[in-house]
Structures are given as structure tokens and as C-alpha cells.
Amino acid sequence: MKNADIIIIGAGAAGLMAARLLTQAGKKVLVLEARNRAGGRIHTVSDDAVGHIELGAEFIHGDLPVTLELLDKAGIKYNHAGGEMWHFRDGKFSVGDEEMDGWDKLMDCLNQLKEDLSISSFLQDYFPHEKYQPLKKSVLRFVAGYDSANPDKASAFALREEWQNEDNGAQHRLEGGYGLMIDYLVKEIENHGGAIQFESAVKSVDHSTGTVTAINGSVYEADKVLIALPLGILQLPAGNPGAIEIKPSIKEHQFALQQIGFGAIVKVLLKFDEVFWEQIGGHDLSNMGFILSEERIPTWWTQVPKHQPILTGWLGGPVAKEYEHAPDEELFEYAIKALSNIFGISYEEIESKLVAHYVVNWTVDEYTRGSYAYDTTTSVKAREVLNNSIDNKLFFAGEYLYSGPSMGTVEAALTSGKKAAESILRV
Template identity: 20%
Template sequence: MSTPMSADVVVVGAGLAGLAAARDLSDGGADVLVVEARPRVGGRVEQVRQPDGRLVQLGGEVIGNSHTAYQQLVAELGLSLVPSYVAEPGELTYALHEAVYVGSSPPWFSAADHDSMARIEERFAGLAATVDPDDPWRHPDAAALDHTSVRQWLVAEQATPPVLRALEVAQLGLSAGSLERTSLLALLRKCATTESHGLYSYAEWENLRVAEGSATVALRMAEELGDRVRCSAPARAIKASAGGCSVQLDSGELLHCAAVVSAVPAGPFRDIETSGVSDARLESLHRQRHALAAKFVAAYPRPFWRDRGQSGLSESEGILGSSWPQGEAVLSTLVPPERLAAYVSTDPRFRRTEALAELARWFGPEAREPVATYERLWGTDPWTQGYITQWRPGDVLAVGPLHGTHEPPLYVCGSDQWVAGYMEGAVRTGRAAARAALQHG
């Protein structure tokens, strides 16, 4: 009979969060073992290489100025940051039901609409400045702000109908849930992390990318950890105890350790039987949710959209909620939660045809002739069960101040454990979990 494997710390999940935690734990002298359900590392960052040498990103791609933990990690790994699609020539495309518009701001706006948008942006930034992103629960109006949807607030602020429509199209493009299904407090908390405190700006949130490919960040960390990363090893149970912890794998194998770091998304974590932590902790973790979204990517021989004065960046009311150029002649798109059912309800061949038809409506007939297409159904993938964190009205208070904290010997990290989520949230919380575990002993 074999002896159960042991380590100082078992990290569950080899996405950015788990790998960042494991790397720092290992550097701190801990014996670390990472177990990953998939046959690969990276989680929701992933890339493939085209025959012509181009890297195509199938997961997270871009970051912004306030994503400092991610930027620091990139530098440590010897990788480089370059301007993202925001440096692309051409203008934004608005694909509305009745027409396709091209312009730097909504071309259908009247002077009154532009005034309304400016006033909304000023009011929002002022309100965001009153929210502490690390402790929104102490805001004097936390309950009212959390139970108010962003759309309700916009209506109360007398945003004009065209402004409401433009902001909803932009929100759907981010694929984190519509304005009516987004907590005002959650959005204020997110935007309070930026210097401007303003509504989502591509130039502020998405202006940088890793030149060597975003998935290379995960691959480099996995290379450093070597055989301390085990793929195709789903975790089914976690037992936490000051006297010793264990992680049971799907195979039945039992791993013994002094501490566990859970670095899986909120949905898959609910599928892991977890004991030894408080009911309040589990309730907080189980109340978190991810937006059920998908990604569709099309690689082309050339960036033909530039011929029409378009940058490749778009916001849409169609099944595809947005698009952007991720690299030379490669378009990424997102399917928002409100459109996912319509997208996945047919055969993959027809999904591809329908997606390319939408792109052709926006950018011209050449969009129907890619050299390759890819899709990632994050909303239905059992190892992700969603895209970025979604905060519906009431969610910030329901999850509560345990969000982003730990209950040793169980430490929790991941994009959903930081205020604004995404790749920065994964790296930031992964490294924070490692610090906490090393300090605790």
C-alpha cells in the first residue's frame, strides 16, 4: 500500500492565482504541491500558435494602469508589457439593432445627450470617490447603494434614453451582466480602484498586454514549479484543521498538508466538499457568482477593418457583445450572459457561421473568411462555470466583509476574491494568500 503524499501546502487550481500563490510559497521555503483539474495550466488564460507563428489568446488578454500586482509579476518573469488594442488606428464601432455606427463617441447623440453623459460621468466619479474599495461595507449608504441597480441610479439621475442605451451596450460588451443586474455599490467599488474613479474606460482598464502572450505568464510560473504541478487531478474534498489538512482527489488519492490554498473559481469551489471552516465562511464563498459568458476568436490573413476606418473595437446589441483586436489580424469577441443561451443553443458549426455573420455586418464581408476560429464556453465549462465576477444588486452585502479574507489553515484566492476581479485579481490575491500562509507558519 502506497503512503499518502504530503506537502506543506496544497494549492488547488493552477490558474494565475494558484500558480502565483505556489510560486511565492515555494520561494518562501514551503514545500508546495499544485493540483489542477485540467490537463493544462493557466485556467482562463490560454493560447495557441498559428502555423504562421502568431499567438492567439483564448482567455484573458489585457490589463490597465491600476493592475500593479500583475505588472510586477510580468517584470519578475522577464516578460514585457506593450500597448494593447487602444493603440490601434481607426474608430470604435457601435453595432445597434437598426444600424452600425463608427465614431469615437456615440454618433447618434444630440448635444443634450453629450451633456447628459458628461453629467453622469461626473456624478458617478464623485460618488465612487466616497467608497473604500477594500471596505465598502462601512459606507454610510452601503445597503441602499448595493440594493440599487446601476440602471435604477441612471434613471434617477435623469440620464437621457440615448445615454442609457449607450451605457447598456458598453456594459454588455464587458459581459459582466447588464446594468439592471449590476449592483451600484459593486461598480462604484470597482471604479474606486482607478485614479479617475470614472465609468469604465478602455484607455484606463485595457491599455496594456504581455508582448509574449498573456498565457505565457502562467506557463513561465509552471516551468519554475516543475513537477510540483500535477494536471488532470481534480480535487473533490478539502478538510481543513489546525492539526492537519487533506485534499482528496477525484481518483481517491488523499494528499496531506498543513494548509490548503483554494485557487478555483467560485462555481467550481461549490462542487468541492469543504469542511473544517465556519458556516459564515462557506456562505460568503458560495454567495459569489461569475457571469456566464463565452469567448469567440477569429484569426484573419490581414486586419481588413482598417480599410473602413475601424479599429476592430466594437460594442454591440447582438449575440456577440463586443470585439477587439488582440494582435495582428486577430479579433476577440465576448458573448454576454444575457445572450449566452442564444449562442449555445445550436450546433458549433452554426454558432461559428452566425458569429462570423455578425462580424461581417460590423466590418464587411471579409469577416466571413477567417483562417481559424476558436471558442471557449466559460459559462458551461465545469472548471470555470463563468467568466469574470458578477455582482447583482444585494450581492456585496450578501458576500460580506469576509470577501478576500482567509480562515487558516484554508486560504482562498482567485480573480473573484478581489474587488475588480480579472487577471489582476488572480495575481493580487494569489500572492496575498501566499504571504498570509507564510506568516501564519
């Protein structure tokens, strides 16, 4: 007996956005989610003192149309998340964007590039001289950190589009956290007759008959199935305990899934009993939004313009992948050592100020297996395949299917979910 018109596998932003639109269109929708909560890589936890802490997605990176329209409809407020950019290098603080000698030439060369190649190859081919080593180091570090990407695979074309469309002045945080957006989507789905079933990890999907079945011990049947899982799960080799088996095999789509990059990330959140870093070594850091360093956990940010006692550490890209199986305690120690070195305060003193801490290694999270997608030189063709359904029965959605300057963001996930729902409604 058919359980729904459409089964959606995954209750992250993409799956929930699709479910909202499909239920609004009168479709009977069942969402199957492996976790005991909705949101996926959005995970807001409540805190009595500061209100909320974001273990996953935190920022709105720009004036992004789909995200902001959804928040406006939900009545969720968002605030500017600006602040100064600081650097700590060789024992010294500096403020402002780093002057990168050769950046204008780099963008000129990127704009003239006719055939795509990895950003590492691009830098090697166009900037081989020793004088450009600082530029290359900065670019590669940014690609690994911000995009959580492997520079040996990341597309120069995609990075060119991202850098041409940057608007560092239009950064926002949700007042109350991204969890409010997830709660809104869940309520919208349920109010329109949809259902979300948690702790329901789907192991296989069978599309061999007129309907599609999703199996997780129980068997669920629908006219169509939308797979809205993280790319890291879909890239798992067959036989891996977390992999999803699709029968009959969809070899072209499975090959395409491997052609898009999926990064690695470690996020460390530290809550202290006071904001101790605003006056350090004669420097006024009270408006510091970010500080970049050479430490093992190199990137840190505050809650500016709010003066809350929270520091967030960030390690991305291939280096984060190296710590895939590092114990949380080891990563926590790296974080404290990093702050000790940056602020010139003993490890013991910083630890004594600590009230709570969270280490989130998304790379080993069993339902994610990484951070977010980035474009490789083969991603464009891969998305052309993945955006096509299999016999109008099996569809895909996820931030990895987004094409544009906001790759790897909540905007990308919401946009993909919206497009997937529209595709399903057309057939």
C-alpha cells in the same frame, strides 16, 4: 504521511502566484490541477502565422502594479494595445466614444450615493424619464458586456470606483501572450522545489483533524490547503458533478461564496487569410481597435496596432448566459452573420476567407463555469468572511476576492494569490 506543507487546489494565476511565493519562502508546496495544463482562464495557443492566440485573458487593463512587476521580473515584454473605437448602428459607421447625454449627471448622482444598490435599480430610481432611455441602455449594455455582469445584481458602488479609475489609454498586450507569464510561474515553482500535478480534480477536502486532506481518488495530506478555484466552481450546488465537498461544512464561508457575482462570457476568435476590413464602405478602419454593434455577437476587436488577420467577438452578461448550452457551431454562425452585417460582405465570402476559428464558451467550461467575478451589493461583507481562514488550515484565493477598480482581471487573481500566500506565512 504528509505530502506537503501546503496543498494548493487550482493552477490558475492566483494559485500559481501563491505557490511561487510559498516555495520561495521554503515551503513544500503541491499544486493539484484538474486540467492537463496550467493557467485556468489564461489559455494561450500557438499559431505559426501570427505567433499566438488568446482563448482566455488577453489584455492588461491599465498600469497594474502586481502584473507589471511580475512581467518585468520575468523579462516578458508588453505592448500598447490602443486603437480607435468604432460603432456600427442602423447601417452606419461612426468613430470615437459615444456621446451619452446625461453621463455627467449620472456620475454626479453616483458620487452622491450613500447606500449601495444594483446599477439597474440606481438607473431606475435616478433616471426614470424617457429622455434617459439611451443612456440607461448604453450603461446596462456596457455593464453586461465589459463586466460580464447581471445589471440587476451588479453594485453601483463598485462600478462607480471602476469608472472613476478608468485609463483607456493604458491598455497593453503581452508580447507572446499571457501563456509566457504562466510558464514563468510554473518554472519558478518547480525551481524552488514545488510540484504541480495535472489531471487531478479534487472532489473533497477534509479539515476535521490536525492536518487537511484533499481527495481526488488519491488522498493528499498537508498542514494547510489553499483553494484557488474559480468562483463558478465554488458556487456549484452540493452534489453537482463538478462541486468540491468540504468537510466539516463551512456554512458561513459557503454562504459568502454565493454573495459575489460571477459572470457569463462567450468568446469567438476568427483567423482569416487577409485583413479584409480595413477599407470598408469608404471608411478607413486601419486603426480600429474595437467596434461595437447591435448584432448577436455585438463586440469585436482587432490586434491593432498589429495588422494581423484576427477578429475577436465577445458576448457577455445575462445574454451570454442564455447561450450556455448553445452548440459551438450555432455561436460560430452568429459570429459570421454579425461580421457579414457589419462589413456588408456576404456570409459565404467571409467564411471563404476563414483559416481557423475558436469558440470558447467559458460559461460551460467544466472547470470554470463562467467568466470572472463582479461585485454585488453584498460582496464587501462576503469577502470579509472569505479572507479569513478556517482554523488557520483552510484558505481561499481567487480574482473574486480582490477589492478595487481592477475586478475580474489577471491583476485581481495575482493580487489575491499574493495576499493568500502572505496570510499563510503569517500563521
